[in-house]
Amino acid sequence: MALKRLGLDQVWWLVTPGNPLKDNSALPDPSARQAQAVEMANHPRIKVSLLEDAIGTRYTYDTLAWLKARYPSVHFVWLMGADNLAGFHRWARWRDIMTMLPIAIFDRPGSTFSASRAHAALAFTRFRHPEHTAKHLVLGKGPAWIFFHGRRSGLSSTQLRDRHKNIRNQD
Numbered sequence: 001m002a003l004k005r006l007g008l009d010q011v012w013w014l015v016t017p018g019n020p021l022k023d024n025s026a027l028p029d030p031s032a033r034q035a036q037a038v039e040m041a042n043h044p045r046i047k048v049s050l051l052e053d054a055i056g057t058r059y060t061y062d063t064l065a066w067l068k069a070r071y072p073s074v075h076f077v078w079l080m081g082a083d084n085l086a087g088f089h090r091w092a093r094w095r096d097i098m099t100m101l102p103i104a105i106f107d108r109p110g111s112t113f114s115a116s117r118a119h120a121a122l123a124f125t126r127f128r129h130p131e132h133t134a135k136h137l138v139l140g141k142g143p144a145w146i147f148f149h150g151r152r153s154g155l156s157s158t159q160l161r162d163r164h165k166n167i168r169n170q171d
Contacts (some may be wrong), residue, residue: 001106001148002106006137008045011043011079015037017030030050034049051063059092060078060097065100076101077103077104077137079104080106081106082108082114083111084105085105085115086118089123094120098127098143102141103144104134104137104146105147105148107150112149115147124143124145127142130146131148133146
């Protein structure tokens, strides 16, 4: 959906070394999660990366600052699920992230209302763009965000890892 609706050249799927807001003690090895993500993405324009592990960042702001400094001519758009928007105000430097680059938020089951009433959504409501302008978002600068309605996935990263583990156990 991101490739099509935003007109992106690529999606970079960053496999996190661990969410600072969660207990990561049971999290599988990053290389194993990368392999699972590559298998799940199964698309030539989705690049799965262990960038955060490689550059030693744990916070989204630091990763994005590194990317923007390293690739100044690339137009980045941060992609996230609506479930993350609901708690986005708890992220380190979330306001700076909102102003750093455009953000595309994808609706998730059970998150539509909570995302629309989220602290970050309300704080940056005047910078929300309508869905039909999505392809213009890529060349814009932050603060700018868009909320996509449409086909929603209820799967979390934990559910995807569990599903992948179950499939592997059946083989």
